[in-house]
Amino acid sequence: MSASFATVVSQSLSQLRQAKSPELPEFARSRVERFYTDRVAASWGGRHILRGVKPEANALMLQSNDYLAITRHPEIVEAQRQALSTAGNGMMMSAIFMQQDDEPIHVLERELAMAVRTEDAILCQSGYVANVGLVQSLAGERTPVYIDMLAHTSLWEGIKSAGAQSVPVFHNDPDYLERQILRHGPGVVMVDSVYSTNGSVCPLVEFADIANRHGCVFIVDESHSLGTHGLNGEGLVASLGLNDRVHFITASLAKAYCARAGLIACSRRFKQYFGFESLPAIFSSALLPHELAGIEAAHHVIVSEGWRRARLRHVTQRIRQGLTELGYPIGEGTEQIVALEVGSESAVMQVRDAFEAEGIFGAIFCAPATAKNRALLRLTLHAGLTDADVQHLIDAAARIRHHVNLEDWSATRRARRGLTKEAAPIVEVA
Incomplete structure (x- = not known):
C-alpha cells in the first residue's frame, strides 16, 4: 500500500468515526434503551x-x-488451501441452480448420506438455515409440531416461519409426548439427540416408537452427536439403528466438523422438493469450494481417527x-x-x-x-x-x-x- 493511499484511507476512516447515526423513532429506541437499563445496568x-x-x-x-480438536488439523487446512488456490470462491449462486449429479456439493452430500445411512443429504449454509428451512417446508399453519422444551432455537424458529402450531413437550418425556399427540393429532416431532446446554441424551428409541405409532414425522437434530458418537462418528440415529423410523436427521456442522454449514439427511425424493420449497435454501448462495473441501477433509479425519x-x-x-x-x-x-x-x-x-x-x-x-x-x-x-x-x-x-x-x-x-x-x-x- 503506497503512503499516499494509506493517508487517504486514514482520513476516510477518521471521517467515518466522526459520523453520527440518525436517531431511532421512539418505538424502536425504547426497545434498545430497555436493554441498557434493564439488563446492562440493573442485571449486569x-x-x-x-x-x-x-x-x-x-x-x-x-x-x-x-x-x-481438529480446527487446525493439517489435512483439513491443506484441503481448504488447495481449493482456494484452484477454485477461488467458485460460482456465487444458489445451490438450486447446481443440478448436475457430479457437482462437488452433491458428491459430498452423497458421501455424508452414506455415513449417516440415509438415501441422500442436503448441505445448507448453517444448522440454523437447515432447521428453519426444513420445518418451513414440512409444516403448515394447522400442523401440530411437538418440540422438546430444550430443543435448538432454530427448530422453534422453523415453527414460527411455517406458521405452525407449536406444542412444547417436557424434556425427554416420551409419555408426555404421547399424551399431547393423542390430544392434538399427528404432526411433526422434533428433538435433539444430545441437548446443547446440559449435555443430556434424548431417549430416541422411545420417541421414535411413539412418533411412528401415531403417524408423525420424526426429526432428530444431531448437531452435538454427529462426529462424536457412533463407531465412526455416524451419530446416535445410525448407531442405534433408527434410520427406518427417523425421517430427517439435521445437524450444524459448526461443531465436530468445524465447518460453517448445516446438514439435512433425507430421502432423494424429498431433496428435490426441498430445493423448490425451502426459502432459506432458495435465497442463499451455495457453500464455497474451500468450505466443501474442508467438510470433506474433516469427514475423513472424523472417520479415520476414532x-x-x-x-x-x-x-x-x-x-x-x-x-x-x-x-x-x-x-x-x-x-x-x-x-x-x-x-x-x-x-x-x-x-x-x-x-x-x-x-x-x-x-x-x-x-x-x-x-x-x-x-x-x-x-x-x-x-x-x-x-x-x-x-x-x-x-x-x-x-x-x-x-x-x-x-x-x-x-x-x-x-x-x-x-x-x-x-x-x-x-x-x-
Whole structure:
C-alpha cells in the first residue's frame, strides 16, 4: 500500500468515526434503551455479561464446539488451501441452480448420506438455515409440531416461519409426548439427540416408537452427536439403528466438523422438493469450494481417527465424575457439554469470574439462549484436553466451590425438590 493511499484511507476512516447515526423513532429506541437499563445496568451491574478478563496464553479454553480438536488439523487446512488456490470462491449462486449429479456439493452430500445411512443429504449454509428451512417446508399453519422444551432455537424458529402450531413437550418425556399427540393429532416431532446446554441424551428409541405409532414425522437434530458418537462418528440415529423410523436427521456442522454449514439427511425424493420449497435454501448462495473441501477433509479425519472420540469420552467421564463428587449439580447431563446452571445473570457472572481467575474460560448462556433466571456457565469439553488440563479443572472447581454459593444455584434447588420436568425451555442457536 503506497503512503499516499494509506493517508487517504486514514482520513476516510477518521471521517467515518466522526459520523453520527440518525436517531431511532421512539418505538424502536425504547426497545434498545430497555436493554441498557434493564439488563446492562440493573442485571449486569454496568458490565457486559460476555466480557470477562482476557485469557492468557496458557488458559484452559472450554468455549469452542470443536469437540474433536481438529480446527487446525493439517489435512483439513491443506484441503481448504488447495481449493482456494484452484477454485477461488467458485460460482456465487444458489445451490438450486447446481443440478448436475457430479457437482462437488452433491458428491459430498452423497458421501455424508452414506455415513449417516440415509438415501441422500442436503448441505445448507448453517444448522440454523437447515432447521428453519426444513420445518418451513414440512409444516403448515394447522400442523401440530411437538418440540422438546430444550430443543435448538432454530427448530422453534422453523415453527414460527411455517406458521405452525407449536406444542412444547417436557424434556425427554416420551409419555408426555404421547399424551399431547393423542390430544392434538399427528404432526411433526422434533428433538435433539444430545441437548446443547446440559449435555443430556434424548431417549430416541422411545420417541421414535411413539412418533411412528401415531403417524408423525420424526426429526432428530444431531448437531452435538454427529462426529462424536457412533463407531465412526455416524451419530446416535445410525448407531442405534433408527434410520427406518427417523425421517430427517439435521445437524450444524459448526461443531465436530468445524465447518460453517448445516446438514439435512433425507430421502432423494424429498431433496428435490426441498430445493423448490425451502426459502432459506432458495435465497442463499451455495457453500464455497474451500468450505466443501474442508467438510470433506474433516469427514475423513472424523472417520479415520476414532481415538479422538475415545479421548473425548474419557475426558468427559473424568470431569463429570470429579465435578459431581465436589457437589456441582450437573446430573441432568452425561455428555461433553457440562452446564453449571447458576440462575440469575448477575450470579452466573460471579461464577464465570471465579473460574476465569483460575485460568478456566467457559461460555455464559443467558436469555434468549436460556429461560429467564436460568443463566448458566457452559464448559465444552474436547479431545485435546490433557490429563493435566483435566486435573487443573477439577482442582480449580474444588478451590472455588465454597465461594460460588452452590446451594443457591437454580439447578441445585431443582435437584433438591426432585424435579425432573423442565418448566421452561433452554435453547441454543444452531
